[in-house]
Amino acid sequence: MIFQKENTTRTRENDIYVFILMKIIFFGTPEFAIPSLKKLIEAGFNIAAVVTTPDEPTGRKGTLTPPPVKIFAEKNGLMFSQPTLLSDDRFFEEFKGLEPDVCIVVAYGKLIPKRYLEVPKYGFINIHPSLLPKYRGPSPIQSAILNGDSATGVSIMIIDEKMDHGPILKQIEYVISKDGYFYDTQKELADIGANLLLETLPEYLNGKIIPRKQNDGQATYVGMLDRHHGRIDWAKSAESIYNQVRALSLNPGTWTTLNGKTLNIFRPEMFELASYDKIIREKNRLLIRASNNYISPTVLQLEGKKILPIKDFLNGLGDDNIIIA
Structure with a gap:
């Protein structure tokens, strides 16, 4: 026009x-x-x-x-x-x-x-x-x-x-x-x-x-942020991952993989625990080890599924083992 x-x-x-x-x-x-x-x-x-x-x-x-x-x-x-x-x-x-x-x-x-x-x-x-x-x-x-x-x-x-x-x-x-x-x-x-x-x-x-x-x-310069910028590297600090989700979860998305499927992560919390376990699964909480502390997502979305609060998400997984990569 x-x-x-x-x-x-x-x-x-x-x-x-x-x-x-x-x-x-x-x-x-x-x-x-x-x-x-x-x-x-x-x-x-x-x-x-x-x-x-x-x-x-x-x-x-x-x-x-x-x-x-x-x-x-x-x-x-x-x-x-x-x-x-x-x-x-x-x-x-x-x-x-x-x-x-x-x-x-x-x-x-x-x-x-x-x-x-x-x-x-x-x-x-x-x-x-x-x-x-x-x-x-x-x-x-x-x-x-x-x-x-x-x-x-x-x-x-x-x-x-x-x-x-x-x-x-x-x-x-x-x-x-x-x-x-x-x-x-x-x-x-x-x-x-x-x-x-x-x-x-x-x-x-x-x-x-x-x-x-x-x-x-x-001067500093920043480019366009795309899907690969949202891939979570669990070798980074919990603070770095938390900031990544704050910045990118809406667009282009922050994600990892769960048992080989894409897992989008929203609204995480950070926890300090005296543990080195990679994954800690509780009834209503999932903790994933970063380089220093733990990240606990409160809202998630598995590939092909709806966005769910952590309690419903874990119930849907049943007793399946969890492998995060």
Whole structure:
């Protein structure tokens, strides 16, 4: 779907567009982006259009499913487009024809080509859920939890040609709960980022913020996390495995094998016991030895089966021997 032209009148005040009437094009895809888009609308900003990714097949039947931002845009009567490639010349001309003053990017999922960056007067502003230059890349929240960090944050930055490299406008720190899982942490950071954007954008548009260059010497990079990152290595510490489940159990999943079948592990607890047995099976508890202490999953899912609490899971196993690998 290509944009339909919208008639919008600009006004000037001392040769500067009144920011509340500036044309904004919003780029975003997942649930994480919605709080920011919603805040902009509620504050009265002019969302000229929304750009999101194409519908994708999901589930066993491969049903085409729209991204959350598309669903939100449709419900709120926003003009939107779902280009397969930003290199599409026709889409670029439509984008340019909207004459955006500034573009906001929140978890869009694709790099923005240089020619797009040159169109809006105030550039492309991005919300990145880390304290840049730490954790540049697509998995900053999961990486912070995976590494056992006690804090992370949100950065509002200007996009340039390199990934998460542009100058910083504002940052805010966020303390990660010791028991915080990715889903909950992501939701909180999405809300924090939306509020910080609403605070930062008017100040930036009014020239009250001087962008601050990132220290490239302190930059760290994280890539996409896939199924193999979720494989549990029981030779690691219990703390490391616990953090792995907190970070990855939702997506791409944390797993091991039980008697040769894939076993997904959710919501583990850690225990210190004076034992070196690999497996300790009790009536309502299963303890698996890590390098130092024990991990006790409270919710599990065996390959081809439903997700079950540990009590029901163990009842279903009967007296079978348990071999974890």
